[in-house]
Amino acid sequence: MNILPMVTAFALLFALCSYTLLHQSIAVQFESIKVRGAHRIERVLLTELDRISYHRHPVKTSNKKKDKPKDKEITEMKYHSPRMVFNKKPLTKLNLAPLLTVEESPDQKLLQIAAMTLIKNLYQYTSVYEEEMEKELFTLLLKTLKEHPEIESLQQAYAHLEERRELFYKLFRGTQNYQLSSNVGLPPLTDFFILEKKRASMQFAHASRPVLEAILGLPLTATILQxxxxxxxxxxxxxxxxxxxLSDLLLKERKNPTDYEPLLNFSTSHTKSDQFIFQDKLSRVQKKLPRE
Structure with a gap:
């Protein structure tokens, strides 16, 4: 009696059952991550709503003036440059969307150089840096963005990257606590780059210090901040x-202001989105809440 067909059938049946169980296990784990992410976002959302409600309804204070203690020293206000805030303000970031147009122009070349300079400045003293890494990563990222026009944010670009995925994962994720001044931690790319159509490469009035340094250089940036x-x-x-x-400053440094004008927007207004967007970093679950 030939038992080979029976053994083969049992092996195929076992493989099929194993694959089904494994697939179901992965699906359950994936859904579990999504659910936990949704719960985390819900907590953040409720906290944000409470904060907004609190500021919209200020507490009434008594008209009686409290006597200030005479022995308390009056401390002098310290200056904190808004250009040192990196992560939560879109207007502080370098916008890569102008590079996705079909027509190439001199200002695109300047933006490409600025983007590679920014990558180098962010990571050249970290453990992940490799010689001329900025050129390779920028080329791969730009190629991916051009090949997939449906991408609306840099976070979405990672799913379409085909090379250097491990390195890109580290750079997109970064570390929660990092300090550029002392080279501590790994700054996330999305704290300094953004993909926003119909907007200039840099909002000059709000641009962060690293973005200014990438476009204008360290000496000019230091002068502006001072x-x-x-x-x-x-x-x-x-x-x-x-x-x-800025034009006068560029001329003093023998630079042509017209070379930079296509990249810069000098508006000082803070444009607000019509939505609050909350995203859980671990699960990538995103929730949107319309502003009232």
Whole structure:
């Protein structure tokens, strides 16, 4: 009696059952991650709603003035440059969307150089840096964005990357606590780059210090930050450089202001999205809440 067909049938049946169980296990685990992510977002969302409600309904205070203790020293206000805030403000980031147009122009070349410079400045003193890594990563990222026009954010680009995925994963994820000044931790790419159509490469009035350094260089950026700090000490209000002032500064450094104009937007307004967007970093679950 030939038992080979029977053994083969049992083997195939066992393989089929194993695959089914494994597939179901992965699906359950994936759904579990999504559910936990949704719960985390819900907690953040409720906290944000409470905060908004609190600020919309200020607490009434008594008209009686409290006597300030005479022995308490009056501390001087310290200056904190808004250009040192990196992660939560889209206007502080370098926008790569202008590079996706079909027509190539000189300002695109300048933006490409700025993007590669920014990558190098962010990671050249970290453990993941490799010689001329910025050129390879920027080329791969730009190629992916052009091949997949349906991508709407840099976070979505990772799913379409075919090379250097492990390195890109580290750079997209980054570390929660990092300090650029002391080279501690790994800054996430999405804290400094953004993909937003119909917007200039850089919002000059709001751009973060690393973005300014990537486009204008370290000496010019240092001059701008020093001047803005000096203005703040006069009335404790933010006074960013204007277009005319930047042009004068560029001319002093023998640089042509017209080369930079296509990249920069000098609007000082804070444009708000019509939605609150909350995303869980671990599960990538995203929830949107319309602003009222």
């Amino acid at each position: 001047e803005e700090e000096a203005r703040w000490h006069e009335d404790h209000k933010e006074h960013p450089f204007t277009k005319v002032e």
